[in-house]
Amino acid sequence: MAAGGCLCGAVRFAVYGPVGAVAVCHCSQCRRWGGHVWGGSLVAAEDLRLTRDAGLRWYRSSATAARGFCADCGASLFWKAEGEGHVSVAAGAFDPPTGLTTGKHIFTADAGDYYAPDGPPPPPGPAPERLDCRCLCGAVAFALPGPAGPVTACHCGQCRRLSGHYAASFDADESALAWQNRDGLAEYGTPAGGRRGFCAGCGSSLYFRAADGAFSVEAGAVRGPTGGTLSAHIFVADKGDWYTLNDGVPQAAGAGDG
Ligand SMILES: [Zn+2]
Ligand SMILES: [Zn+2]
Numbered sequence: 001m002a003a004g005g006c007l008c009g010a011v012r013f014a015v016y017g018p019v020g021a022v023a024v025c026h027c028s029q030c031r032r033w034g035g036h037v038w039g040g041s042l043v044a045a046e047d048l049r050l051t052r053d054a055g056l057r058w059y060r061s062s063a064t065a066a067r068g069f070c071a072d073c074g075a076s077l078f079w080k081a082e083g084e085g086h087v088s089v090a091a092g093a094f095d096p097p098t099g100l101t102t103g104k105h106i107f108t109a110d111a112g113d114y115y116a117p118d119g120p121p122p123p124p125g126p127a128p129e130r131l132d133c134r135c136l137c138g139a140v141a142f143a144l145p146g147p148a149g150p151v152t153a154c155h156c157g158q159c160r161r162l163s164g165h166y167a168a169s170f171d172a173d174e175s176a177l178a179w180q181n182r183d184g185l186a187e188y189g190t191p192a193g194g195r196r197g198f199c200a201g202c203g204s205s206l207y208f209r210a211a212d213g214a215f216s217v218e219a220g221a222v223r224g225p226t227g228g229t230l231s232a233h234i235f236v237a238d239k240g241d242w243y244t245l246n247d248g249v250p251q252a253a254g255a256g257d258g
C-alpha cells in the first residue's frame with residue numbers, strides 16, 4: 001500500500017493497488033497549478049481511499065476534468081477526468097521513498113521558456129518588460145516587472161508536497177507587484193516562518209515570502225514567456241526518488257550559495 005498527503009496534513013490518502021509510472025506534464029494548466037511542472041501517477045479510482053479530506057477542494061479546470069487540491073496549504077494533489085476510472089495522483093504527494101519512476105513527459109511543446117523538458121535549458125529568449133501572473137481560475141492575478149532572470153528549482157520536501165513534482169521560482173521585489181485580483185488569495189505559514197501564497201479557489205501556487213522578507217514568484221504562474229533561465233537546483237539532497245536531473249544545471253545539496 002502506498003500512502004501520502006498534502007503538506008499540512010489536511011488531506012491524506014492511501015492507494016490499495018498498483019501505482020503507475022509518473023507522467024510529468026508541461027501543459028500550461030499544470031505549470032500554472034503546480035508552479036513549475038506537475039507529475040502524476042495513475043491509480044484506479046476504486047483503489048484510492050481518502051483517509052483525511054478536511055482540506056480537499058475540487059476545481060473544475062476544463063469541461064471534462066477536475067483538479068483536487070488542499071485549500072489549507074495549497075498542495076496540488078489529484079487530477080481526474082470525468083467518466084474515467086482512474087485518478088492521477090501527484091508524485092510529490094506520496095510519502096518518501098515513493099519507489100516511483102518517471103515514465104514519460106507529456107505536452108512538452110507547451111513547456112516554459114526557462115527550461116527544457118529533457119536536457120539543458122534553451123538560450124534566453126525575448127525578455128518581456130512585464131510579467132502577467134494569474135492562477136488557473138483567475139481569482140488571483142498580478143503583474144510585475146520582467147524579465148524573470150535566473151530561475152531556481154527547489155527539491156525540498158515542502159516544495160515537492162505543494163507542487164506535485166518540484167518547484168521553480170525567481171526572486172522579485174514584492175513592492176513592485178501590481179495586484180489586479182486577490183479575491184482567492186490565501187497564504188500558508190511554514191514552520192520556519194515563511195508564507196506560501198496560493199489560490200484557495202483552484203490551488204495554483206503563486207509565491208513564497210521567506211521569514212526575512214525575501215520574495216520569489218513561481219515561474220509557472222507567469223503567462224507567456226518569463227525571459228528567465230533555469231540556473232540552479234537546490235536542496236537536491238532532499239530530491240524525489242522518481243526523477244533524475246540531467247540538464248547540466250548546477251546542483252546544490254542544500255540552499256546553495258548565499
Ligand atoms: Zn494541506
Ligand atoms: Zn485560482
Ligand SMILES: [Zn+2]
Pocket residue numbers: 154155156157158159160167235
Ligand atoms: Zn523548496
